[in-house]
Amino acid sequence: MPTSNDMQKVLDIQDKNIIFKDNCVTYGVFKDRKCKFIDCTLSYTPMECKKCQIPNHDYTIYKNGTQTSRVTFPMSEITPTFLRIKKQRFMCKACKETFTAQTPLVNNNCFISTYIKAHIITKSADACSIKDIAKETNVSEATVQRVITKEAKRYRPYYQSLPKHMSFDEFKYASGRMAFEYINAQTGDILDILPAKDSRFVKKHFTSNYSLRQRERVETVTVDMNASYVSFIPDLFPKAHIIIDRFHIVQLVNQSMNRTRVKVMNQFNTSNGEDLKKYRRLKHYWKKMLKKERKRVILYDI
Secondary structure, eight states, X not given: OHHHHHHHHHHTOOOTTEEOOTTOEEEEEEXXXXXXXXXXXXXXXXXXXXXXXXXXXXXXEEEEEEEXXXXXXXXXXXXXXXXXXXXXXXXXXXXXXXXXXXXXXXXTTOOBBHHHHHHHHHHHTSSOOHHHHHHHHTSOHXXXXXXXXXXXXXXXXXXXXXXXXXXXXXXXXXXXXXXXXEEETTTOOEEEEESOOOHHHHHHHHHHHSOHHHHHTOOEEEEOSOHHHHHHXXXXXXXXXXXXXXXXXXXXXXXXXXXXXXXXXXXXXXXXXXXXXXXXXHHHTGGGXXXXXXXXXXXXXX
16 A cells, blocks of 8 residues: 555554555644644454453454544644544454554543654753643643653652752742752752642651651751741751751842832932932932942942
8 A cells, every 4th residue: 555655654653553545634624723634544453352351263353343533643834733543443252342443653542642742752851831832732731741740750769868968949830839849959960859849748758758867867958938848857857957048048138128228218208309319329229239348339428
């Protein structure tokens, strides 16, 4: 079948049980978008029953109609592309159960091809947002997140030991929820990322994966000014000292100085001309107060 062989090469389909016929490509509309549909047939002779594992001898398993599935496939240029696979159904005489032909192209009870999932995993390694990946692969953002999460579970870290110096942090991910990560403070390596940051979840993670002896080896834990971390760190790491990240200390000092500047500045917001000069100086040169002392230039004596 030249047409079938050519289509398999064009679409990079390795399953020889999928057959394409002439004029198999048509155009239509799906969800108010112009789409490309590629029709094909999936059929073969099964070796055994998928339900009872009875070998197929003397027509123990026979063909019993077909079932058409619409499978999302990588887009052709900018046109959403779908494979309409007419899957062969089989009936087993022994157990009286039916089952459908399967292909590595798509998982059982799934309508997203493995090519799409592989493309999602590949793009997730680049600096791309989930929204952009979803648009490029013609699937929803929730599907992209689900594929990435499922693949990430296969590479869970081997919980063996903890470094002497650790750092805790949190960040917001796709669904808007806050995630928790702990890092080797010396090397900057991310040890693991947890899908939630609440104290109960974090405590359960450490107590389940690390023994008390391993946790006692931790000497310092660097955190921000989140009070929840400070409350449970002594229980998890009895011998560790808590260090507040200097960035957050500097940030707190800057914010306090700026609030004080605004408070003093508003006192000069009067109808008096001299007061208004001081008001404008404090408003215009606010960055000068945040500079280092050796770089600061005193412009006026307020």
